[in-house]
Amino acid sequence: MTVTVSGLRNRRADRDHNASPQQGFRPDIEGLRAVAVLAVILFHASAPGVAGGFVGVDVFFVISGYLITGILYREAAATGTVGLVRFYGARARRLLPAAGLVLVTTAIATALLLPPLQARRVLGDGIASALYAGNYRLALHGTDYLAGDAPASPFQHFWSLGVEEQFYLLWPALIIATAWFVRRRRAGSASPLPYLIVLAVVAAISFTIALIWTDTLPPWAFFSLPARAWELALGGVLALSAAVWCRIPKSVAALAGWGGLIGIGVACVHLDEKGPYPGTAALAPVLGAALVIVSGCVAPQFGVGRMLAAPGMRAVGKVSYSWYLWHWPVLVLAPYVLDHPLGPLGSLGAVGMAGGLAMLTRWLVEDPVRFAAPVRRSATLSLACGGASTAVAVSAALVLLVLVPTPVGHGTAAQTLALAVPHAPAASAADSRDEAIRQLMAQTHSAVAMSAEIGAVPSNLTPSLADAPGDKADVFVNGCVRSWRDVGQGECASGDPDSATTVALVGDSHAAMWDPALEQIATQRHWRLETMAKVTCPLLDLPITSPYLGRKYAECEQWRGQVLARLGIERPRLIVVSMSRRYGGDFGFVSYDRAWIDSLNRLVAQLRTTGSAVLVLGGIPDPHATVSTCLSAHIDDASACTPTRSEAVNDGGIAAERAAATVDGAQYADLTSLFCTEARCPLIVGNNLVYRDDNHLTVSYARTLAPVIGMLADRALAMTEP
DSSP: OOOSSSSGGGGTTTSOOOOOOHHHHHHHHHHHHHHHHHHHHHTTTTTTTTGGGGGGGHHHHHHHHHHHHHHHHHHHHHHSSHHHHHHHHHHHHHHHHHHHHHHHHHHHHHHHHOOOHHHHHHHHHHHHTTOOHHHHHHHHHHHHHHOOOOOOOOTGHHHHHHHHHHHHHHHHHHHHHHHHHHHHSSSSSSSSHHHHHHHHHHHHHHHHHHHHHHHOOOHHHHHHHHHHHHHHHHHHHHHHHHHHTTTSSSHHHHHHHHHHHHHHHHHHHOTTSSSSSSSGHHHHHHHHHHHHHHHHOOOSSSSSSOOOOTTHHHHHHTTTTHHHHHHHHHHHHHHHHHHSSHHHHHHHHHHHHHHHHHHIIIIIIHHHHOOOOOOOOOOHHHHHHHHHHHHHHHHHHHHHHHHHHOOOOOBBBOOOOOOOOHHHHHHHOOHHHHHHHHHHHHHHHHHHHHHOOSOOOOOOOOOTTTTTTGGGGGTTTTSEOOOOTTTTTOOOOEEOOOOOOOOEEEHHHHHHHHHHHHHHHHHHHHHHHEEETTOOSSSSSSOOOEEETTEOOOOHHHHHHHHHHHHHHHSSSSEEEEESSOGGGGGSTTTSHHHHHHHHHHHHHHHHHHTOEEEEEOOOOSSOOOOHHHHHHHHGGGGGOBBBBHOOHHHHHHHHHHHHTTTTTOOOOOOOOOOOOTTOOOSSEEEEOOOOSSOOOHOOOHHTTTHHHHHHHHHHHHHHHT
């Protein structure tokens, strides 16, 4: 979870407008920015004890809503409208030059440091971020399971700047519309009540959306304005009701302020990335920030305000915007400069260096542009300055996107691997099948061995590195593979619909990736193939938590029950079970642990009671990298990306699975020899790219292995023949 600061950029925004004394500059809010930005930065640096530091973004949203709503309301109350050119000019002058500098610098570093394929994707992030649409790009990516687990983008933290820029576009329109209504109904009234009602409605609708989306669409809940507007609106409500808060007793205000700061601290310590967010969990930091602001309405330097207004806190608050802009790119890109992970001390050093860059940016860019007399006097010139900054950032990213080449293999064309099914020897049918399987595996293993020390990426690589992410089976895109929140399983059949032999392919996405191979086999043998799959949902009866949803994966447990019931009714002749072996503790279990092995044994026993033959496909090696990205950085030495067998394969786990699966009469297929030698597991076999991402097979390699999978299926089917 990567967050950003969204209210920090309005530092002293109210100084730029003629505010009343009660609504003037708030040193305690500048100190509150320091608390929030430190929480976020320490969280990103993986500092211990700040697992919930991402809540700093919520604090900044409240601050931003408070300051900007106050500015807009005071002008609307005084003049009946809002001067949009002046408002946007002030925002552009304040925010865009520093952002443009960081965007351009990060884009250049991205092009120089990152592997070409990764750099091209990241530069796309840079363009979206410069246009303040990066939050929706992230939301779309977060809902796309097929996108895989991409490395963090150095532009990722710009998401909340997108939220806030969208807020800047909509909020003035809302205030102007309310002011127009007030003029028509209550000529000249400057009462904040109509504005309060509007903001309360916005907050209620947005909070409802946040609650629903946190459970159903987590990426959209986290990254989008509709689910975050309630935090900004609450800040606006505080600004419009400041006169009320100013009258509360100092003792009450002091208690509220300290309570609010403690609430923020508790959220920083006790929340983490695994829980659903924002949802109700965001109430702690949001209400905490609100209480601190309310406390300061009575006396900005009383109670908690005294601590927040201390010179050190204010100094951090002054550079908070630039510090945030710099810290994430430095953290993400530094390991590529050093050629090793940063580690705890290295991360703290990186954010410290980002702090130095922030001070330089403030002295050399922010303040000179912001306070330059010609720019300050002209709203049009302010807009032009901000627009030029954005245009330069977008143009730089576009030019670099053109200059960074799409990597293409230029090594000697590799021989296409085409497995030849051997003629059956003069022996029993069982011996014939076993010999055919042995020979097919030997053919494949020979090709694997020849590819283990490959140099340059072959010129006829299939699919190409650029096309690899999209080389996925149709079942991943036509709804057959159920997404996180989907339950039930429609009929996803291929092959001969009238066949007496039905084969069911069941499991998670690692089952679905074998669909191209089994579909080819079903067509050849006139079988009917049914594919039943759900993302990150193995068929094993294990209690499961989804780190993607941040909660118990109830949809998986429900889907399992539905599929097992269906298999019991349909009784296919063969059930092929497959699943990823990359499940870690964040799912509530670990692949190959005792619970996993016991559950596999129970599953096989249950499936065998249907009378079906059962074939359990063993796991494929873990490449420990997004393969096309790594190869794009080592186009002349593919072996640099090749993992060792000991890194990629758990031989002990495979042996335990075999024992658990075969005790009740199932067939177990150890597929390791189709991918690895005794020493290494190459990522290219023949002219085939093996993986399309960091763990799924390409359609090309799955189809190449179809003869092996077909013979394994034949052998399993034969076990049920009389």
